[in-house]
Amino acid sequence: MDRIRVCICEDDVTQLEYLQQETEGFFRQKGLTAAVETFESAEQLLFHYPAGLPFQCLLLDIGLGKMDGMDLARKIRAQDRELPIIFITGEKGYVFEGYKVGAARYLLKPYKPEDLAEALSSVLQIQEERSEEEYLGFYFQGEYIKLKRKDVLLAEVHGHYISIKTKGQEYTFKGSMKVLREEWPDSCFVLANRSMLVNLQNVERITRTECFLSDGSSIPISRGCYQNLNKGFVEWFM
Template sequence: MKIVIIDDDDFDVALTEKCIHSFFASNAQRTQSDWNSQATLHVQHYTLTRFTNGDDFLEHYDGTVDLIFLDIELPGTQGVDVARHIRLYDSNVTIVFTTKMAQYAAEGYDVDAIGYLIKPFSEDAFRVKMVKAFTLYENKATHSIPIRTDNGIRLLHTNDIEYIDVQRHEVTYHTTNEDITVWSSLKAVLQLLAVHEKEFIQVNRYTLVNLGYVRGIEADTILLPQARIPTSRGRRKAFMEALTRYTSRNSGL
């Protein structure tokens, strides 16, 4: 788990670091009955990086951070504006605002922060936010695939992917927020999606569809929220069977 603290106050940073170390130390002692096996593995591995201002962070940000503790009052670009810049190209990273001024905290919800901590905060207050952040992290790790972009490795949540186009060695992930094109292959994509095979199905030579986004079918065309995808004759039967199983499974039948 990659954690970043953006704060120019050494005392506040020391407090945040102490709470983070305490959280992981205590959870590492939990038994398998308290955490599932994947969470137990992840909870023992984390990295912690500190930036004293948001501008330096934005300059070096590669989209691979899992959790940010972001002070609202910073030198240079203020914390809420830093978060707005982050959200332009990363909708998944978890953000927790920290501030000494309670009246500024509400601004954080405009950028989908999971909450705020009023400094100096207690370990109990911190733990509430950390448990929520870790739960989101565990879910993301379980349901995400890593793709290599020009800026490094990026985790894409499979629930955000509507469909995937493969043309020669270019793969385009069409998500709810953006289209991401990377250098890859159909074989590599199928390997990445292997654990999610019940959600994605290949409907023609070049396209895989997330069954969760199918809105209807017209003749040989699959209707998605943002696209109309043709099915090939040889894959039509398998697609219909997969869609029926998916619909029954998710309707509780």
């Protein structure tokens, strides 16, 4: 993992800017790029992402406006049981309620930079522990879908559309190879030809012209992609 998507929901603009700066700095020190999106209300966040949150960490202030952070967390948990949530509040009374909705950490204002760093470290540890079960996310027919990385066979681009293929299902939606390669880890997904990214976890064997997958199917390998694919395949199982 070399990139992490973080969401911050905080109605105090000064605090919001501080959290963004500190969060980006923390992950930069860890050698990661933090793609941070910020929102000043629960309603604003839900308006932008009504079908689910495509993030790996949420920093959430409890004392928001009409809809508070706890209500927002309950809505999120109805769709996503695994998103790490760091609650931020000035009141101790929310601690028990926060853990009922699966808080990863709880920051009590005023908190120190090292407190925030410790909370973010816990999220990083959670993500590292999930590395073998890492999820890939995308929007499909208005819903945010999460698939376990190991279940994906390949992704194929045709025109302005991407097809994600698993052993039992196929998802087709608008997208490009450029975006796909930015979002999906190079260590796991490698080009087999101009239009296909194959998941090394599901490659059984390769020849100079074909790549054989764990479901019994095979896909063509282009001459220009063979060397890099073969190298990735060997390194994956070393």
